Amino acid sequence: MTTVKLGLVGLGTVGCGTLNILKDNADLIAARTGCRIQVVAAAARDLSRARSCDTVGMSLTDDPMQIANNPDVDVLIELMGGTGKAVEVVRAAIMSGKHVITANKALLAEHGNELLALAEEKNVMVAFEASVAGGIPVIKALKEGLAGNKINWLAGIINGTCNYMMTEMAKPGNDFAPVLAEAQRLGYAEAEPSFDIDGIDASHKLAVLASVAFGVPLSRTGMLIEGITMVTAADIAWADDLGYKIKSLGIARRRESGLELRVQSALVPKSKLLANVDDVMNAVMVNGNAAGTTLYYGAGAGGLATGSAVVADIVDVCLAIAAGKNNRPALGVPMAKLASMPILPKDDILSAYYLRLDVTDAAGVLARISTSLATEGISIEEMRQQPDTKTGSATLVLLTNVVQEAAFQRALAALNGLTDLRAPAAWLRVEHLS
Ligand code: NDP
Numbered sequence: 123m124t125t126v127k128l129g130l131v132g133l134g135t136v137g138c139g140t141l142n143i144l145k146d147n148a149d150l151i152a153a154r155t156g157c158r159i160q161v162v163a164a165a166a167r168d169l170s171r172a173r174s175c176d177t178v179g180m181s182l183t184d185d186p187m188q189i190a191n192n193p194d195v196d197v198l199i200e201l202m203g204g205t206g207k208a209v210e211v212v213r214a215a216i217m218s219g220k221h222v223i224t225a226n227k228a229l230l231a232e233h234g235n236e237l238l239a240l241a242e243e244k245n246v247m248v249a250f251e252a253s254v255a256g257g258i259p260v261i262k263a264l265k266e267g268l269a270g271n272k273i274n275w276l277a278g279i280i281n282g283t284c285n286y287m288m289t290e291m292a293k294p295g296n297d298f299a300p301v302l303a304e305a306q307r308l309g310y311a312e313a314e315p316s317f318d319i320d321g322i323d324a325s326h327k328l329a330v331l332a333s334v335a336f337g338v339p340l341s342r343t344g345m346l347i348e349g350i351t352m353v354t355a356a357d358i359a360w361a362d363d364l365g366y367k368i369k370s371l372g373i374a375r376r377r378e379s380g381l382e383l384r385v386q387s388a389l390v391p392k393s394k395l396l397a398n399v400d401d402v403m404n405a406v407m408v409n410g411n412a413a414g415t416t417l418y419y420g421a422g423a424g425g426l427a428t429g430s431a432v433v434a435d436i437v438d439v440c441l442a443i444a445a446g447k448n449n450r451p452a453l454g455v456p457m458a459k460l461a462s463m464p465i466l467p468k469d470d471i472l473s474a475y476y477l478r479l480d481v482t483d484a485a486g487v488l489a490r491i492s493t494s495l496a497t498e499g500i501s502i503e504e505m506r507q508q509p510d511t512k513t514g515s516a517t518l519v520l521l522t523n524v525v526q527e528a529a530f531q532r533a534l535a536a537l538n539g540l541t542d543l544r545a546p547a548a549w550l551r552v553e554h555l556s
């Protein structure tokens with residue numbers, strides 16, 4: 123029986139989740155791999171801290187480089203996070219001939235091309251199922267289950283914190299700040315929660331998904347990255363009235379001229395499955411030219427869910443070690459075979475739009491608004507109006523047809539120039555996901 127020795131860097135939410143699965147499901151995992159898996163070493167910053175997992179029998183250190191350079195470790199599991207020390211640790215582990223498993227999407231998005239090329243050179247595996255959508259095996263689905271497809275587009279709810287917050291904020295009386303604090307308490311948020319609410323974490327994950335789906339290098343250059351801070355309770359309520367939910371989405375779409383890559387808050391029709399993915403759950407829809415549209419759903423964050431994906435990679439790496447061969451390329455194709463596809467500028471995005479306008483309730487206002495939109499070839503598909511007789515104002519809510527972003531932004535500037543508007547127009551994109 124092959125023995126595979128693991129070194130774990132990070133004993134936090136995911137590190138302990140992983141250890142607990144390896145312990146609780148030890149017999150099952152041994153039967154599936156045919157390997158004896160031993161966690162021989164682990165690192166954390168503060169070794170005196172109480173842990174929610176058992177580290178008995180492991181050599182413990184507060185220096186992750188000791189694990190990267192430990193000749194007794196076959197596979198380094200990087201669950202410390204960040205793009206500082208973690209990059210050095212992963213690079214050193216690869217240099218010393220270790221396979222690497224990581225949940226660190228920031229590391230992959232920022233340094234993945236260099237590290238994966240180095241891993242190919244050193245003939246070691248780098249696996250990262252846990253880096254996107256927690257417990258959902260979406261990387262495996264793209265690399266293996268859909269390997270026969272040309273991927274046309276994918277769209278996903280890929281940040282559990284944002285989805286949890288949007289779900290909670292749709293309930294009466296729940297405000298942004300306390301809902302974010304609760305997401306942090308539950309262990310969903312990143313160490314720096316602005317990574318979640320500003321769309322940065324989702325952009326890291328979208329870079330990983332796009333790379334595996336389209337066979338392009340890992341990069342966020344040119345990606346549109348927007349967070350959830352502009353979404354108000356009023357917009358959530360209006361969207362509901364119109365038959366939509368507001369979701370934070372990562373979208374990657376192949377168009378003839380290049381790739382659209384965007385992280386944004388958008389209205390999604392309630393009839394679509396993605397609109398009904400709530401709380402910390404994640405889901406990714408993938409459209410391939412053979413399978414059509416498939417959907418992957420599950421817990422997007424949390425120790426056990428994410429640990430499940432880490433353990434799936436451990437199983438794969440152990441099987442490959444036992445078979446004496448390297449696994450398939452990390453991104454599905456060798457690094458030298460990655461394609462170069464231009465990332466389309468924001469102006470080229472094709473989308474429908476939601477507009478909420480606070481206007482003076484007077485004759486001719488609607489005509490002037492329609493003219494500003496029509497001048498850019500934008501038509502109104504649906505409209506709601508709510509007058510406020512006390513203030514002599516009205517709220518107008520509009521949904522447009524699908525147009526190019528540049529045309530919409532010109533119309534928006536024209537609208538904001540109208541003296542009829544009492545405040546700048548609020549707007550969001552509308553995604554029909556087809
Ligand atoms: P935590 O903050 O809970 O855990 C990080 C662990 O790394 C801690 O044990 C910490 O030690 C240790 N650590 C950090 N820096 C150092 C260092 N310089 N030297 C030694 N040890 C260090 O993070 P998570 O478990 O939540 O996240 C880990 C990774 O997984 C991140 O990349 C994250 O983005 C990713 N991820 C997280 C998910 C989640 O649901 N939380 C889901 C999917 C991916 P100590 O405990 O002593 O502070």
Ligand code: HSE
Nearest residue numbers: 281282283311312423
């Ligand atoms: N902070 C991340 C999220 C953790 O909320 O989705 C999972 O990657």
